[in-house]
Amino acid sequence: NAGVTQTPKFRILKIGQSMTLQCTQDMNHNYMYWYRQDPGMGLKLIYYSVGAGITDKGEVPNGYNVSRSTTEDFPLRLELAAPSQTSVYFCASRSQGLTEAFFGQGTRLTVV
Amino acid sequence: ELKVEQNPLFLSMQEGKNYTIYCNYSTTSDRLYWYRQDPGKSLESLFVLLSNGAVKQEGRLMASLDTKARLSTLHITAAVHDLSATYFCAVDMNTDKLIFGTGTRLQVFP
DSSP, X not given: XXXXXXXXXXXXXXXXXXXXXXXXXXXXXXXXXXXXEOTTOOEEEEEEEEETTEXXXXXXXXXXXXXXXXXXXXXXXXXSOOGGGOEEEEEEEESSTTSOOEEOOXXXXXXX | OOOEEEEOSEEEEETTOOEEEEEEESSOOSOEEEEEEOTTSOEEEEEEEOSTTOEEXXXXXXXXXXXXXXXXXXXXXXXXXGGOEEEXXXXXXXXXXXXXXXXXXXXEEO
């Protein structure tokens, strides 16, 4: 059982480049989340989704976009990378509210 | 906007001692979760608390929830080195957002 899978694990981007962080889950969970974790800090919610076709902003959505065309996939898009987006990005999923979320292994992104 | 605060932010404690981590949140919610994160790793679920007065225990860790006080506690009993990690609480808003606390970095020394 793979759970939540994120790719890539590591990436270095130049300022102004764009990229998509991939997240897929095989647990048939409706709810999916994207967080960023800056060094030594807590997790900040970027975007979340409660089902295919439904997305909503979290605490720090600026500079990011998401889509949810299938239950399994929830990609996060960075359009114009900035040094402030250097962080570790975590994707998580859960079956619904009232349940624990399961996390992927994270993507470590550096913008130079 | 929901704020979730933990204290202390950093805790250095001796093996065998007891201590409590506090998680305060700013809006009404009766759903709270505790997670553990080892350095350089992802998050692992520890406890799910779904009602006022809920108490869960696993080994040397015990979590409780007081929704009226908007407070959850994570109590550590007779700490051991293996408990060294960062602990996060997370609060489930009615909008299905899952908001995390600031984290408490625990270091247990001999």
